[in-house]
Amino acid sequence: MYDAIVIGAGPAGLQAALTLGRMHRSTLLLDSGEYRNGTVLHMHNMVGADGAPPAEFRATARAELSAYDDVEVRDAAATSVSGVEDAFLVGIADGSVVEARRVIIATGVADDLPDVPGLQDLWGTLAFSCPFCDGHEHAGKPIAIVGAAARAEHLIGLLGRIVGDITVFPVGEVFADDDIRMLETKGVRASPAPLSSVEKVDDRVRIRTDDDELVVAGVFVASGSMRQRAPFAAQLEMRMLESGCIEIDDFGRTSVPGIFAAGDLAHRASLPGPMASVLLAAAAGQLAAVGIIQSLLAAEH
Incomplete structure (x- = not known):
């Protein structure tokens, strides 16, 4: 005992x-x-x-x-x-x-992460959720935020003063017009198309949608x-x-x-x-x- x-x-x-x-x-x-x-x-x-x-x-x-x-x-x-x-x-x-x-x-x-091909493989090394834990390491670098606009807004507020360019990608469905306008007022870019996959490329992340791709330093997940x-x-x-x-x-x-x-x-x-x-x-x-x-x-x- x-x-x-x-x-x-x-x-x-x-x-x-x-x-x-x-x-x-x-x-x-x-x-x-x-x-x-x-x-x-x-x-x-x-x-x-x-x-x-x-x-x-x-x-x-x-x-x-x-x-x-x-x-x-x-x-x-x-x-x-x-x-x-x-x-x-x-x-x-x-x-x-x-x-x-x-x-x-x-x-x-x-x-439990969003159902995006490749995201689980990057978790903890190039994909993150906590700005306090991993934001500083991306100072001045371009990043992506993945998830719903309302949840991404909080991450933007925390990371906006630290990182470089921010692009927000929806998962599954496109952003509503109101969501796009809200994100743009925050000084970030809203992807017009949902995320289709992510992969590691030379210690960076290649993000693909059905009609575009972007390479960023890291991904922060606002969904899941x-x-x-x-x-x-x-x-x-x-x-x-x-x-x-x-x-x-x-x-x-x-x-x-x-x-x-x-x-x-x-x-x-x-x-x-x-x-x-x-x-x-x-x-x-x-x-x-x-x-x-x-x-x-x-x-x-």
Whole structure:
């Protein structure tokens, strides 16, 4: 019986395990090897590690955890969570079951991209969603924004002062006349034809429509959606938010007693959605670990 099982070994799960280990709480960290930024070459907007490869960040964190006798790390995916507070059962892909008094779910989200040939192949290297993470690297360079005009407007506001020329491409259907006028008032070009494909060409992106093509430095996606990477929120019938994320309080508590959540799969109801940030994910992992320690102390006294 572990004090805590942490499911997911991105920045949220790694930090949670570190905090629990430093407080000498028996902890099992389950690492499935799947990460939202698994295709990303360099992470940004992370003080002290700006530009570091995410894989290097994870390896350093794993090495640091090895110094804590109370933390066990397994390269295995969790498949199920059941039970109640002080008696949770976590199923693992190899068929085994482990027990814990508390659980932190830090499995993150997965991105569902627009159905554009070639886009998935560029994701994380030449195609992005976060201006805070990847906007600066395109300073002064031409870019494309892919997606609905209304959603592209927000990206234009953030990226307009950073990048060079911006061309916005619809997906599936052409822009309405009002959308074109709105985009043009923002000082950007609206493609008259939907995007048909993208491909890498000499570290740049060739964008094709049915009757034209354009080469840009990178693509920012304003369409698409995200979903829970793992099934645990549905299994446990957690209270969810309109964003598709798990509702938590300031210390990562979910609506299920004894279950905590951290990272971009969860946020407080006061926020409109999660932020794709390594720093914020790690902070959320620390807060969830502190919440577990508080919870265990209360139960023990």
